[in-house]
Amino acid sequence: MSVIPCTAWVKKGVASTNPEKVELTPEELEQIIKHTQSELQDVENDSNGEHDEVMAEKNQPESKLDTSKTDEYNFDKYDDESGTIYCNIGNIATFGKDGKDPLITEDDNDSEKEDDIIKSDDNFVLVGNVEEDASILEVFVYNEAEGSFYCHHDILLPSFPLCIEWLNFDPSDSKPSNLCAIGYMTPVIEVWDLDVIDCLEPIYRLGRKPNKKKNKKRVGHKDAVLDIAWNENYTHVLASGSVDQTVLLWDLEHGTPVNKFDSFNEKVQSLKWHPTETHKLLTGCADKMVRLLDCKYATIAQSWIAMGEVERVLWNRFDSNYCIVSTANGYLQYIDIRKEKPIWNIEAHTKEVTGLSLSSSCPGFLVTSANDGIIKVWDIINNTEPWLIWELKSNLGALLCLASNPDSPFVFAAGGDNKAHNFKVFDFSEISQVRERFQDRKCVVLQNDTDDVRIQGKTEEMMDVTENMDSLILSADTPNTKTKKKTKSK
Numbered sequence: 001m002s003v004i005p006c007t008a009w010v011k012k013g014v015a016s017t018n019p020e021k022v023e024l025t026p027e028e029l030e031q032i033i034k035h036t037q038s039e040l041q042d043v044e045n046d047s048n049g050e051h052d053e054v055m056a057e058k059n060q061p062e063s064k065l066d067t068s069k070t071d072e073y074n075f076d077k078y079d080d081e082s083g084t085i086y087c088n089i090g091n092i093a094t095f096g097k098d099g100k101d102p103l104i105t106e107d108d109n110d111s112e113k114e115d116d117i118i119k120s121d122d123n124f125v126l127v128g129n130v131e132e133d134a135s136i137l138e139v140f141v142y143n144e145a146e147g148s149f150y151c152h153h154d155i156l157l158p159s160f161p162l163c164i165e166w167l168n169f170d171p172s173d174s175k176p177s178n179l180c181a182i183g184y185m186t187p188v189i190e191v192w193d194l195d196v197i198d199c200l201e202p203i204y205r206l207g208r209k210p211n212k213k214k215n216k217k218r219v220g221h222k223d224a225v226l227d228i229a230w231n232e233n234y235t236h237v238l239a240s241g242s243v244d245q246t247v248l249l250w251d252l253e254h255g256t257p258v259n260k261f262d263s264f265n266e267k268v269q270s271l272k273w274h275p276t277e278t279h280k281l282l283t284g285c286a287d288k289m290v291r292l293l294d295c296k297y298a299t300i301a302q303s304w305i306a307m308g309e310v311e312r313v314l315w316n317r318f319d320s321n322y323c324i325v326s327t328a329n330g331y332l333q334y335i336d337i338r339k340e341k342p343i344w345n346i347e348a349h350t351k352e353v354t355g356l357s358l359s360s361s362c363p364g365f366l367v368t369s370a371n372d373g374i375i376k377v378w379d380i381i382n383n384t385e386p387w388l389i390w391e392l393k394s395n396l397g398a399l400l401c402l403a404s405n406p407d408s409p410f411v412f413a414a415g416g417d418n419k420a421h422n423f424k425v426f427d428f429s430e431i432s433q434v435r436e437r438f439q440d441r442k443c444v445v446l447q448n449d450t451d452d453v454r455i456q457g458k459t460e461e462m463m464d465v466t467e468n469m470d471s472l473i474l475s476a477d478t479p480n481t482k483t484k485k486k487t488k489s490k
Contacts, residue, residue, distance in 0.1 A: 004415025010124035128161035159184035183225030229271035241268030284310030307331035312356035326353030355402025369399035
């Protein structure tokens with residue numbers, strides 16, 4: 001198996017010019033290995049109890065979990081593989097007496113240092129890559145002016161990555177950071193520092209599995225995290241949707257869940273915050289419903305029936321009265337949130353529409369991708385009907401993810417499951433039909449409202465989300481005085 005399940009872009013000028021490189025001494029490496037072995041033992045001790053809990057839920061006669069679909073990539077058993085598959089890094093690390101690798105020469109160091117430098121016009125492209133039993137976050141550098149695209153560094157991940165979301169909120173630092181949150185086949189979300197090379201641990205985690213031996217309750221989700229949405233206006237707020245049929249709102253200031261929405265009848269597959277009314281969260285669910293949540297009052301503000309299981313939801317950032325929905329049976333739907341029914345529905349693809357992305361600055365420029373391997377460019381500028389401008393049968397296999405470059409209106413990235421070739425950056429300005437359609441359209445640079453808003457009524461201890469949860473109160477008047485000690489992994 002070789003597959004790219006998720007991808008995301010990082011804006012120019014965000015990444016550190018000289019990323020920090022972690023260098024381990026043999027003693028530190030040995031300590032990390034021992035700590036990891038201890039954690040793996042704890043997981044193994046608790047796995048039987050957790051497995052029984054999951055099986056008990058699945059065996060309920062009125063279970064809402066849909067098991068009728070074929071598990072093409074054997075995801076259900078991904079985390080049940082033998083515990084011996086993890087990387088024994090101690091066997092591949094070689095150090096001299098001075099703690100340095102004797103195989104690295106000075107010339108090698110000079111070349112690596114030059115490649116490590118990040119320019120002001122570089123984008124990062126984050127790629128979740130799974131090859132056989134190895135899950136990796138690959139951090140690529142893309143420079144449009146130079147035409148360069150190369151892997152800058154990578155991070156070994158603990159589980160199959162399902163979604164990636166860039167964010168800049170670090171509770172231990174008042175300055176914006178360069179981070180990404182990753183949702184896995186497991187319930188725990190991890191946040192990694194993209195400006196640290198060779199890190200072995202995330203800077204913090206959201207959620208916790210139960211541990212009977214240590215008498216620790218579960219915190220967060222009970223099952224895989226399918227999507228994550230960071231609120232760019234309320235930067236300490238992160239939303240997550242899960243197979244456990246819930247949406248959680250996390251307070252990144254304390255790393256705790258502060259609100260829970262459980263009025264879903266199936267797994268929650270897609271989330272997007274409203275671009276202007278930033279306490280409203282759009283959700284897409286496998287129960288064929290699109291719901292607009294009002295997180296200020298913890299209610300469902302509106303809902304719409306979709307043509308099939310919802311794969312992706314997306315706001316039209318150029319006119320936030322509209323949103324776009326894609327489904328598992330190939331449909332696209334365009335919704336005016338002021339109306340009860342969608343404006344239009346079209347059968348855009350023959351299989352699941354897993355990619356749905358608007359241009360960062362060109363109004364009406366919509367790109368879709370699907371498991372049928374086809375990428376399509378649409379024009380939805382008039383809000384009444386879509387026009388198909390161009391399509392291509394890619395060589396990436398079944399397409400699983402799609403993302404638009406935040407700085408270049410015609411550049412998108414897509415990933416699939418072709419073992420030999422499964423990721424590509426597309427520059428649609430090179431396509432004559434696309435260029436002629438959109439080149440004269442005035443591009444719009446959208447700015448986010450960055451008012452600092454805080455969550456009230458929080459507790460210091462992590463809470464079990466199965467209990468009552470504090471409501472999310474959004475207020476721009478509360479100062480931020482809470483900081484945490486930052487711990488970067490060795």
